[in-house]
Amino acid sequence: MLALPQSFGDIFLGETFSCYISLCNIAPIELAQVGLKVEVQTQLARETLSDSSVAGSAIARFASQQTLDKIIEYDLKDIGIHILICSALYTDSQGERKYFRKFFKFQVNNPLSMRSKTHALSLNNEVLIETH
Template identity: 30%
Template sequence: MEPEEHLVSLKVMRLTRPTLTSPLPVTSDSKDLPGNLLNEILQKRPYISTRNGNPIHRPVFIAPANETQQTVSNVGVKIDLQTTSQRLALAVNPPTPVLGPDETVNVVIHHEVKEVGTHILVCEVTYQTPSCVPMSFRKFFKIQVLKPLDVKTKFYNAESDDVYLEAQVQNITSGPICLEKVALDDQIYLMGPDYGDIRLSLIELPNFVVLEKPFTFKCKLANNSERTIDLILFLEDREGMTWCGISGKKLEPLTPRTSQELEFKAIPLLPGLRLVSGIKLLDTFLKRTYPYEELGQVFVIVNDTDNVAKSM
């Protein structure tokens, strides 16, 4: 069975601005075989003018094209958008009483895309033939919406209980994107870090220390449990750093929800940026060990400022 023929056609296009076209005129020399025939024809065209007797072209206004075939009446256009989750009514055009040959009904729609995946544009046209017979047809246009941006996030938990968020926004399309606004959604839920029954955090640490000279720093030891904890402190040397103190020392019992300050002394053996690490705490009841390998960083310099000032 042959498909039904309609008196109107439907075209869906991206809305584009009118453009200027510059056709290249074909000219000829008077000594050539055509003589001045081509030049005379070009001068009669609306986009050709002459300068110093020579034909030059002028830009021509080109608009997007539409078309119809015959005179019809009561032309209506309805446009819906079907996504993976919903169907949206984009436009319902009031019926046009009469549509003659070469006339068009233009419907401009605008929709902010908020979903990725397959979108189907459903266009329905209704009209009446010259004999007042109602006619209608639908056309479907499939649009694939790809993800334009990729966002990666990282969370950093500081010892001060602050949480830092790093967001990386990447353009994964083939063209440039202009970001008008970047906002953080109120808030986002993040589970706090699990420190276990005890927590050791820095409260005082120098930024610069002198090579092969002892320096001290302080930490806060907190008991987060509901029981009294007995701990044994172990100090292990790391590359570029050695401890001044007794390893395997038993600390004072720490009652529930309380804390105490601990003072440590170490000697840097190599210059540069060094990690303060190598501290371990052993819970004597649970036989559980809590290692602390990255408490902080210090920068080790070769000479202190006093020696530098005396040598000058």
């Protein structure tokens, strides 16, 4: 089970996106080789933020109701839609390797916006530039 809120609120370029991710075994059985991979995808790139699913770093035994908690931080360098991708990998009681993914979209906005207007002044052939 993975859960995050549907809305992250206002997020701006230059901020650090930080979230707490909790992976919980809600099954009544013990799982094995449990790992969590967290990535962020933008229009320009895809970056791995955390990966405990690789050999050697997975949790060997994951009891019922046990949790795997991570705090993820990512410096926001791009404006636009970002997708947080959380993948859980595990081996079930029959020895079958399984995984599931959850996607969480959020918008990164520009904190500053500038607009300019030019006005020609007819008296002295001067130009006035107005910036908001």
